[in-house]
Amino acid sequence: MTVKKNVRLIDIAQRLDLTANTVSRALRDKSDIGEETKELVRKTASEMGYIPNTIASSLRKGSSKTIAIVFDNLINPYFMIMADKIHRKLEPLNYATMIFAGSNGRLGSKQLIPIVSRKVDAIITFLEPTKKTLELLNKNDIPIILVGRVNQSLKVDSISTKDYEGAYQIGKLFVSKGSKECGYIGAPISVECSQRRMSGFKQGIIDSGGTVSDQNLRYMNDELIIEDVECLLKQNVDSIFCFNDMMALEVYSLLQNKGIKVPEEVKVAGFDNLRKEFTIPINLTTIDTDKDGIIDLAVDTLLTKIKSKSELSIPRYINFDVQLIEGDTT
Amino acid sequence: MTVKKNVRLIDIAQRLDLTANTVSRALRDKSDIGEETKELVRKTASEMGYIPNTIASSLRKGSSKTIAIVFDNLINPYFMIMADKIHRKLEPLNYATMIFAGSNGRLGSKQLIPIVSRKVDAIITFLEPTKKTLELLNKNDIPIILVGRVNQSLKVDSISTKDYEGAYQIGKLFVSKGSKECGYIGAPISVECSQRRMSGFKQGIIDSGGTVSDQNLRYMNDELIIEDVECLLKQNVDSIFCFNDMMALEVYSLLQNKGIKVPEEVKVAGFDNLRKEFTIPINLTTIDTDKDGIIDLAVDTLLTKIKSKSELSIPRYINFDVQLIEGDTT
DNA sequence: CCCATTGACATTAACGTTAATGTTTGATAA
DNA sequence: TTATCAAACATTAACGTTAATGTCAATGGG
Numbered sequence: 001m002t003v004k005k006n007v008r009l010i011d012i013a014q015r016l017d018l019t020a021n022t023v024s025r026a027l028r029d030k031s032d033i034g035e036e037t038k039e040l041v042r043k044t045a046s047e048m049g050y051i052p053n054t055i056a057s058s059l060r061k062g063s064s065k066t067i068a069i070v071f072d073n074l075i076n077p078y079f080m081i082m083a084d085k086i087h088r089k090l091e092p093l094n095y096a097t098m099i100f101a102g103s104n105g106r107l108g109s110k111q112l113i114p115i116v117s118r119k120v121d122a123i124i125t126f127l128e129p130t131k132k133t134l135e136l137l138n139k140n141d142i143p144i145i146l147v148g149r150v151n152q153s154l155k156v157d158s159i160s161t162k163d164y165e166g167a168y169q170i171g172k173l174f175v176s177k178g179s180k181e182c183g184y185i186g187a188p189i190s191v192e193c194s195q196r197r198m199s200g201f202k203q204g205i206i207d208s209g210g211t212v213s214d215q216n217l218r219y220m221n222d223e224l225i226i227e228d229v230e231c232l233l234k235q236n237v238d239s240i241f242c243f244n245d246m247m248a249l250e251v252y253s254l255l256q257n258k259g260i261k262v263p264e265e266v267k268v269a270g271f272d273n274l275r276k277e278f279t280i281p282i283n284l285t286t287i288d289t290d291k292d293g294i295i296d297l298a299v300d301t302l303l304t305k306i307k308s309k310s311e312l313s314i315p316r317y318i319n320f321d322v323q324l325i326e327g328d329t330t
Numbered sequence: 331m332t333v334k335k336n337v338r339l340i341d342i343a344q345r346l347d348l349t350a351n352t353v354s355r356a357l358r359d360k361s362d363i364g365e366e367t368k369e370l371v372r373k374t375a376s377e378m379g380y381i382p383n384t385i386a387s388s389l390r391k392g393s394s395k396t397i398a399i400v401f402d403n404l405i406n407p408y409f410m411i412m413a414d415k416i417h418r419k420l421e422p423l424n425y426a427t428m429i430f431a432g433s434n435g436r437l438g439s440k441q442l443i444p445i446v447s448r449k450v451d452a453i454i455t456f457l458e459p460t461k462k463t464l465e466l467l468n469k470n471d472i473p474i475i476l477v478g479r480v481n482q483s484l485k486v487d488s489i490s491t492k493d494y495e496g497a498y499q500i501g502k503l504f505v506s507k508g509s510k511e512c513g514y515i516g517a518p519i520s521v522e523c524s525q526r527r528m529s530g531f532k533q534g535i536i537d538s539g540g541t542v543s544d545q546n547l548r549y550m551n552d553e554l555i556i557e558d559v560e561c562l563l564k565q566n567v568d569s570i571f572c573f574n575d576m577m578a579l580e581v582y583s584l585l586q587n588k589g590i591k592v593p594e595e596v597k598v599a600g601f602d603n604l605r606k607e608f609t610i611p612i613n614l615t616t617i618d619t620d621k622d623g624i625i626d627l628a629v630d631t632l633l634t635k636i637k638s639k640s641e642l643s644i645p646r647y648i649n650f651d652v653q654l655i656e657g658d659t660t
Numbered sequence: 661c662c663c664a665t666t667g668a669c670a671t672t673a674a675c676g677t678t679a680a681t682g683t684t685t686g687a688t689a690a
Numbered sequence: 691t692t693a694t695c696a697a698a699c700a701t702t703a704a705c706g707t708t709a710a711t712g713t714c715a716a717t718g719g720g
Binding site for chain 1: 379382384386389407410413426427428431444446466469470579608611
């Protein structure tokens with residue numbers, strides 16, 4: 001059994017009667033190393049099974065080639081899809097992806113410590129950062145981008161979708177399909193984009209001549225969606241728009257269990273169009289969001305920021321266009 | 331604006347007229363530091379906003395407080411659930427979680443490079459490692475554990491479920507519910523646990539007096555599950571057991587679209603009981619696997635291995651008990 | 661009263677890599 | 691010919707932390 005000792009630059013250097021620095025520069029294809037030397041170094045490194053020590057490199061360079069993703073719950077197809085897209089985009093660029101959890105819907109400064117201490121190059125978050133978090137990140141020169149939760153009061157680059165417009169279309173659709181009384185089940189009241197969807201939905205209904213009473217616009221609490229559904233049914237609601245597809249699926253499932261026919265008796269719609277990336281056994285009416293476009297822009301923005309550090313710019317808030325997808329539930 | 335400069339141990343030390351080493355030891359509550367000094371250091375560190383540099387610490391200590399998870403596709407509720415459980419367990423222990431992708435169902439030595447070079451403390455993989463991978467990990471003293479894909483020919487600790495027994499129960503159930511001709515849609519032929527499930531399923535049917543012809547035991551290719559379903563239907567199959575719940579959901583969905591009634595005309599069953607952790611709008615008949623138990627054991631095993639490095643032991647292959655969950659699809 | 665002990669801190673070096681700077685050799689231009 | 695320059699490598703130090711070792715004064719025992 002060979003001795004378990006990692007091959008280092010200096011081991012290659014000694015074998016070739018060079019210095020560690022020369023080997024390092026040769027492997028990184030720097031211009032002041034001779035072509036034959038480079039070739040020889042590459043060959044020897046490969047033979048000796050050299051694997052670079054990213055930790056040492058990170059310490060010296062101050063960049064870890066790592067990106068942090070922060071969400072509140074991994075068990076959520078939306079986050080999963082986004083994480084997958086992020087990972088796929090970063091891997092070929094030799095960036096590793098770390099996952100972190102927020103706490104009660106926020107990225108607080110406390111959860112930030114393990115992230116900052118690991119010197120990640122950037123952060124993609126699906127949770128609103130607190131002010132303290134942003135200060136800390138600014139102090140540590142770590143770029144961040146917020147995806148899906150635009151909040152103009154936060155001084156942070158954000159990318160999301162046209163929540164209002166998408167929800168507006170659902171509202172119009174419900175009415176055009178004959179819905180007399182519409183209902184909405186949203187995310188907790190603190191989630192701004194849920195508010196926007198609610199407003200758009202309401203306006204869409206009104207503009208189409210439909211009705212929706214404010215008591216039928218609900219915020220989910222404690223994940224007890226069944227209570228919301230039953231409450232809406234008591235109000236004789238005949239269409240339910242949900243904050244996202246997963247909630248819509250739950251609602252659909254609950255209605256099925258009650259023997260209520262969808263869409264004949266109650267129409268259901270969601271938001272996100274998970275079906276594009278994910279197996280969903282129901283052809284839900286939903287709003288397609290350009291997830292690829294969002295992630296592409298998010299990652300590209302971060303990469304740009306990583307390169308040109310310290311240049312704090314005015315935060316940009318970008319909203320991607322959405323598209324109505326009519327399924328079998330309306 | 332304050333100068334953007336991270337606070338280091340030496341900054342705290344200078345402020346208190348101590349050395350960096352003393353500060354380091356004080357913060358880590360070592361015994362050779364006076365109690366008042368410790369208190370003072372902690373207070374000062376907090377005031378100055380000190381955040382430890384894990385990179386530097388990792389380089390010195392040779393351990394990065396990071397675990398790598400490797401799967402082939404993030405967009406899969408099973409992996410997602412497992413990743414979530416792993417993350418939840420590791421976070422309180424100050425371990426970070428990195429995600430990596432394999433390639434065509436394997437963890438090859440090529441995909442290993444970014445993992446090894448980042449000096450992760452251990453690896454949890456859902457993909458079979460190649461021999462070369464195992465050699466490389468052994469050389470680099472990185473413990474690994476394989477979850478869900480036990481393969482006795484691989485010299486690697488593995489944790490999985492009693493595939494044969496679970497599938498056996500499904501076979502028995504199908505026959506007892508009146509199925510005359512059973513079918514199976516498995517994972518690609520290279521996946522050993524799919525083979526085990528097939529065997530158990532077959533035996534369960536036979537032992538119950540049912541029939542299953544070998545042409546109705548299929549391996550999925552290229553994700554074209556619809557072809558498998560249609561092929562089985564042509565053979566007048568009246569029950570379909572799928573490798574996992576997601577495939578079962580797809581099959582269910584396809585049957586629905588064809589107007590075939592489940593379970594009256596065709597019964598469907600899966601494996602994993604995703605419904606325990608994940609919103610699924612269908613109450614699928616499935617096999618519950620003790621995911622919590624599996625992850626608990628996997629992580630605990632790894633943590634033990636991290637502490638007692640270099641002690642290569644005989645690989646252990648553990649299979650957790652399973653439990654039949656009867657849903658509405660049988 | 662002297663030596664051994666110990667508590668509390670300091671000093672030094674090392675982890676592996678890389679940026680900044682230095683050195684040597686040979687070729688080129690004046 | 692000689693100063694100039696560039697190519698190709700070497701030397702040095704630094705990134706921030708921590709293990710190993712060293713120092714020193716106060717304490718206790720005989």
